[in-house]
Amino acid sequence: MSFRRDFSELKEIGVDPAGGWSRQAFSAADIAAHEWLLAKGRDAGLSARYDFFGNVILRLEGEGRAVLIGSHLDTVQNGGAFDGAIGVLAGLEVARRLKAENSPGLPVEVIAFRDEEGRFGPFTGSRAMAGLHDEQTLAKARGADGVLLADVMAAAGFAPANAPREWDDVAAWLELHIEQGPVLEAAGIGLGIVTSIAGQERLSLRFTGRADHAGTAPMDLRRDAFAGAARFAVEFRELIRSSTDPALRGTIGVIKLLPNQGNVVPEQVTLGLEIRSTHAETLSFMRERIEETAKKLALDEGLELRIRRLYSDGPVPMAPALQKVLADAAADLGHQAMFLPSGANHDTGIIGRIVPAAMLFVPSVDGRSHCPEEQTELEQIENAIDVLHRAVATLRSSHPPGLERAEVQ
Ligand SMILES: [Zn+2]
Secondary structure, eight states, X not given: OHHXXXXXXXXXXXXXXXXXXXXXXXXXXXXXXHHHHHHHHHXXXXXXXXXXXXXXXXXXXXXXXXXXXXXXXXXXXXXXXXXXXXXXXXHHHHHHHHHHHTOOOSOEEEEEETTTTOTTSTTHHHHHHTTOOOHHHHHTOBOTTXXXXXXXXXXXXXXXXXXXXXXXXXXXXXXXXEOOSSHHHHHTOSEEEEEEEOEEEEEEEEXXXXXXXXXXXXXXXXXXXXXXXXXXXXXXXXXXXXXXXXXXXXXXXXXXXXXXXXXXXXXXXXXXXXXXXXXXXXXXXXXXXXXXXXXXHHHHHTOEEEEEEEEEEXXXXXXXXXXXXXXXXXXXXXXXEEEEEESSOOHHHHHTTTSOEEEEEEOOGGGOOSSTTOOOOHHHHHHXXXXXXXXXXXXXXXXXXXXXXXXXX
16 A cells, blocks of 8 residues: 555654644655655656646646646644655655546646645645745744745745636645544445535724723723623624525634733724634625624724724636536445535645645544644555546546536636
């Protein structure tokens, strides 16, 4: 089993004494992992190179537009061994098998995108290949540790710039990834076919009242920013829970309170929240309800309210024709599969806006991810690789009609 050997070799790179794996983008471990992949590609008889951004591209030559398979090798700090890595290794294994079979067909490329985990910004590597970066911003990008992207890239022989490829030469993009959630495990099903990647809205709400002495200010005369924010938090959760959209998620993950002292009535509270769904209508509808709710409560509590829309990105539906190719491949091989949305974003969320794309999920034990405990049964990954291999073989030999990008909202 070549995948098992590859996986055990890759797991040697970036082991963190503090637990799990730390291969943050352009760290020594991350650079070593990409060098390892390049050598593996060459060993497999594939052409192997970096693009300007340092994304790895392994290519099996063929006739026509290429089928791309890939994911990422970087991890969060003290992350798991499976996130991203298995998708790249699946691509390597599929390309290796196709090479050995020596059958004619579309070219196949295996891609490892740099910095999927966003040390220097969201999806830095796939966005570079998509040509989406503002290069002046990119040149100034720093990690949370203050490290300048331009410095670490220069040391590795790359530059913080777009590295756009010719997308007209691409027929399809496929990514195998761990689910990072509990759905497949709970259903007892080993394979998930992703229908859509959730879009999201991020808002910042700032409630401003008045700082007063906590011992003397009468309760009915206060303008307590926290009281307003707390009432909002409760109503926010009710709004999300009462939605008829089962894909909707809502989280208040940030709170800043001023002056944050035990004997002072809070003057200002800023909440950072996000909502996600695979339905664009839900996102815009809910954003309006959220803003209305915040305004109503601010008025009621005598607070001023400032709302900032920090980020907005629509859902990315997966190409129906590719979902079918994957479902057929699973059925042909006797593996049970279910369709499910992805609440987490992936490189596919970037690439799927440009070319037809699809994703395969394998179960995450206990739904855990981004931690050393991240786990998936190796046999389930091998089954998924078999399905991916069959699907890519189908695509290579009979470029199916109707292979068009789903409408991005
Ligand atoms: Zn990932």
